[in-house]
Amino acid sequence: MKKFRGKKRYFRNMWEEVNTCDLKLDQDSWFYFWHTYHDFFGVGENSLKIRREHIKAHIALYHRLLKQLEGFEKPYQTWICIHEHAPGLDAVYVHTPNPYDSYFPHKMEEVERSLIRSRI
Secondary structure (H helix, E strand, C coil): CCCCCCHHHHHHHHHHHHHHCCCCCCCCCCCCCEEECCCCCCHHHHCHHHHHHHHHHHHHHHHHHHHHHCCCCCCEEEEEECCCCCHHHCEEEEECCECCECCCCCCCCCCCCCCCEEEC
16 A cells, blocks of 8 residues: 555545535525545545544535535435545535426435435
């Protein structure tokens, strides 16, 4: 395994993204499975410590987005998807009714629901 260089800068930038992520919300806003990744390149695949930091960032972003959505008038769903064996696919999602699809609310089956929260 190659040494992870620039780790301090990498995590500083990641947390900066978490702390500055803002949804552009107005009365016409909608989200069609909007999502964001923090470990897109799968850096956490080789280290549990690095993986945990990415999961913490996803949880912090999830709570930040929930805070922003508190005043949102439309129904919405938010969730975190953590893949056991593919950290590059971990993401935070926001979904609302939208003009492209009537697929709302998104129904999840066979999912660990411990972190799922939606307002419908």
